[in-house]
Amino acid sequence: MSKITTPYRYDFVGSFLRPQRLKDAKADFADGKINQAEFDAIVNEEITKVVNKQKELGYHVITDGEFRRTFWHLDFMWGFDGVEHKATGNGVAFNGELAVLDDTYLVGKIKAKAHPFVEYFKFLKQFEDKNTVAKYTIPAPAQTFQQMIVPQNYENTKKYYANNEELINDIANAYQDVIKQFYEAGCRNLQFDDCTWGAIVGDAAKQRYASLGIDIEDVKKQLLSVNNKALEGKPEDMVITSHICRGNYHSTFFTSGPYDSVADYVFAKENVDALFLEYDDERSGGFAPLAKVSEDKKVVLGLITTKSPKLEDKETIIKRINQAAKYVPLDRLYLSPQCGFASCEIGNKLTEEEQWAKLKLVKEIAEEVWG
Numbered sequence: 001m002s003k004i005t006t007p008y009r010y011d012f013v014g015s016f017l018r019p020q021r022l023k024d025a026k027a028d029f030a031d032g033k034i035n036q037a038e039f040d041a042i043v044n045e046e047i048t049k050v051v052n053k054q055k056e057l058g059y060h061v062i063t064d065g066e067f068r069r070t071f072w073h074l075d076f077m078w079g080f081d082g083v084e085h086k087a088t089g090n091g092v093a094f095n096g097e098l099a100v101l102d103d104t105y106l107v108g109k110i111k112a113k114a115h116p117f118v119e120y121f122k123f124l125k126q127f128e129d130k131n132t133v134a135k136y137t138i139p140a141p142a143q144t145f146q147q148m149i150v151p152q153n154y155e156n157t158k159k160y161y162a163n164n165e166e167l168i169n170d171i172a173n174a175y176q177d178v179i180k181q182f183y184e185a186g187c188r189n190l191q192f193d194d195c196t197w198g199a200i201v202g203d204a205a206k207q208r209y210a211s212l213g214i215d216i217e218d219v220k221k222q223l224l225s226v227n228n229k230a231l232e233g234k235p236e237d238m239v240i241t242s243h244i245c246r247g248n249y250h251s252t253f254f255t256s257g258p259y260d261s262v263a264d265y266v267f268a269k270e271n272v273d274a275l276f277l278e279y280d281d282e283r284s285g286g287f288a289p290l291a292k293v294s295e296d297k298k299v300v301l302g303l304i305t306t307k308s309p310k311l312e313d314k315e316t317i318i319k320r321i322n323q324a325a326k327y328v329p330l331d332r333l334y335l336s337p338q339c340g341f342a343s344c345e346i347g348n349k350l351t352e353e354e355q356w357a358k359l360k361l362v363k364e365i366a367e368e369v370w371g
Contacts, residue, residue, distance in 0.1 A: 002130065004131070004133040005188070005239050007274050007334045009334050010059070010336070012063075014137040015137070015343055022046045025039055026039070047065065053356065055132060066342070076144075077144050080112060082108035082160070108160060117182075118182055140193060141172060141226045145226045176230060189241075197244045198278065202258075223265070242274075242276065244276065246284070258285020260288070263289035268292045274299065274300060275297055275298070277300065279303050299334065300333075304336070304361060305338055317365050341358075
């Protein structure tokens with residue numbers, strides 16, 4: 001068992017651009033040109049390559065690049081009893097582009113079962129060594145909760161749940177079960193990916209909820225409740241972090257706004273060990289809300305963008321780290337890109353070489369700042 005824990009001083013969120021060979025294999029499998037075993041063999045080979053690349057760059061945290069999934073969040077939800085999905089061509093409107101997503105909805109009460117992601121983790125864990133630790137990424141409980149109460153799903157969800165509190169309890173219980181499954185498989189570093197907090201920052205979100213007759217403060221309380229209930233009873237030697245994002249699809253974003261309006265909830269009261277925070281451009285606002293981060297949390301500054309191939313200026317990033325250190329001590333700060341490079345398999349608009357150049361820059365800056 002590796003003794004390294006996340007976050008590392010230079011880190012990353014988790015997903016990587018899908019290699020062309022992997023994309024071709026998926027298309028061939030869908031067309032019946034290769035069978036499941038042949039497809040799985042190619043996926044395993046490509047994961048092995050991307051893990052080796054992470055090690056080659058000198059990173060101490062490894063992921064499988066999320067190569068086994070289509071969507072960063074929905075694929076995980078499909079691993080629960082009571083959840084169904086279908087491809088309809090529908091999606092969510094991002095900035096100038098429709099993020100095409102499978103419709104994902106309830107067909108019964110949410111319950112845990114043997115989750116396929118745990119088996120995926122076991123494949124990754126074999127690559128751990130004395131210098132690296134395997135991290136696995138899953139959508140936050142709040143993300144699953146939000147998926148079932150969005151307007152297009154809410155009437156259907158009410159067939160199975162009389163109120164949101166019942167839904168929250170079942171989601172939390174299901175996550176507790178899956179967290180235990182990961183732990184028993186040897187996972188000691190789990191990351192929640194959570195766009196829910198990023199989706200309710202700013203005036204646009206407040207107006208949207210007001211038009212639905214919903215108090216946005218009640219929404220924040222529910223998001224905090226489902227995440228913290230899911231964390232109840234987690235093993236003491238298991239690190240669970242949270243990555244907060246405002247949307248990342250094909251280099252576009254979902255929403256904008258500073259963290260001020262959610263800091264009293266997620267920064268101050270969510271019971272995770274660290275926060276990976278999006279801070280790559282002006283859409284994220286300033287660092288002042290970091291003053292609300294509880295003293296038991298680490299903060300990973302997502303100052304390097306995955307949305308563009310342009311490399312950031314090193315001195316500018318160092319200056320921003322020092323600005324953030326006015327609110328959180330430097331020894332509790334870490335550095336990473338603001339999000340994954342391919343939250344969905346479509347990926348962002350940069351090449352694999354440009355992706356690796358970003359990670360080289362993150363490591364170079366971190367070593368200069370923290371030594």
